[in-house]
Amino acid sequence: MSKLQLIATAPMGLEAIVARELKELGYEDTRTENGRVNFTGGPEDICRTNLWLRSAGRILINMGRFKATTFDELFEGTKALDWPDWIPADGEFPVNGRSHKSQLTSVPAVQGVVKKAVVDSLKAKYGTEWFPEDGGKYVIEITLLNDEALLTLDTSGSGLHKRGYRLASTEAPIRxxxxxxxxxxxxxxxxxxxxxxxxxxxxxxxxxxxxxxxxxxGLRRSFDSEGWQRLTRKMWDDAREEAYDSVRxxxxxxxxxxxxxxxxxxxxxxxxxxxxxxxxxxxxxxxxxxxxxxxxxxxxxxxxxxxxxxxxxxxxxxxxxxxxxxxxxxxxxxxxxxxxxxxxxxxxxxxxxxxxxxxxxxxxxxxxxxxxxxxxxxxxxx
Known part of the structure; x- marks a missing residue:
């Protein structure tokens, strides 16, 4: 199976720490950008990195990047990506968006175009006009920066800072x-x-x-991608077993x-x-x-x-x-x-x-x- 392009998001200033963590886990081909560290891996590595990364914000799948200065370019570029490889016919797929220094400035309009393009892609695969969206959650994010669109799927769900041990907090806690x-x-x-x-x-x-x-x-919490068909129960069990065996x-x-x-x-x-x-x-x-x-x-x-x-x-x-x-x-x-x-x-x-x-x-x-x-x-x- 070909490797996936994955992203570990990082708070500003912590990219080098996240990259170092990835290297300590055995991921050598890291590439750092502002706010994210890119790396490659298989589906099982989504499980491992969600469980192990201490300073990252989320683990995303990089679905694709392309130039998008018009809504037509955004629609066609998004539709061409492999959404049916990940999202099943009953999958819930909300779209979040951000735009910075780009011609497409209306985030609600951008989100709407991406949603429509993904629906069209899924229609072609599943031969249906209607999607119930009552299955697993596949949060899509569109980030526009300098007229380049980056489309990702969020595998984490709640941010990775939510470990599960802190139910209450002081007024201004450190994450x-x-x-x-x-x-x-x-x-x-x-x-x-x-x-x-x-x-x-x-x-x-x-x-x-x-x-x-x-x-x-991440040993005490769950992740959105635990309900995904591409990530088997065995992948999650193996990743958790490795984590439990590593405790000292x-x-x-x-x-x-x-x-x-x-x-x-x-x-x-x-x-x-x-x-x-x-x-x-x-x-x-x-x-x-x-x-x-x-x-x-x-x-x-x-x-x-x-x-x-x-x-x-x-x-x-x-x-x-x-x-x-x-x-x-x-x-x-x-x-x-x-x-x-x-x-x-x-x-x-x-x-x-x-x-x-x-x-x-x-x-x-x-x-x-x-x-x-x-x-x-x-x-x-x-």
Missing amino acids: ETMAAALVQLSRWRPERPLYDPFCGSGTILVEAAMIGWNIAP DDVPLQIAGSDIDPYAIEIAEAAIKRAGFAKDIKVNVLPVAKAKPIGDYGVIITNPPYGERLGDDKEAEAALRQFGLTTLHYPTWSVFAISPSTLVEHYMGRQADKKRKLFNGRIQCDFYQFFGPLPPRERSHV
């Missing part, structure tokens, strides 16, 4: 995919302590634990966190328990001034409060100041903080060793990286 990326960008390994002094609903802590135990992040839950974890908000800690405890780490992640109600990471050569990864999130700039700045003072007591620890504030380095008392532009939701942030010394045993291998 699970972003939290996983921050852990991967840090030097953390499971033999080192990890602490989050502004842990909120505990997302960074849980994502770190899942990385530490090599738990596939005998690795000791030293993961803890704190937050000044008792409600946040309540939510964090529920998420930690639901994720299966009740005995392995400790959280407490504490202001950052009383945070007490245990051990040496640990890693602090955190999303400090800021004005837009807290609603109080002075309070956020005070928390940042205290955060900087607290880290002075831990000279062997590395510190990683994502923040839109330009005062992080000021309150840390030094310039970051590295900064990386990221978007936390729609807010542009920097990921400030302050490296501490490596543990002696790691240093000896450098």
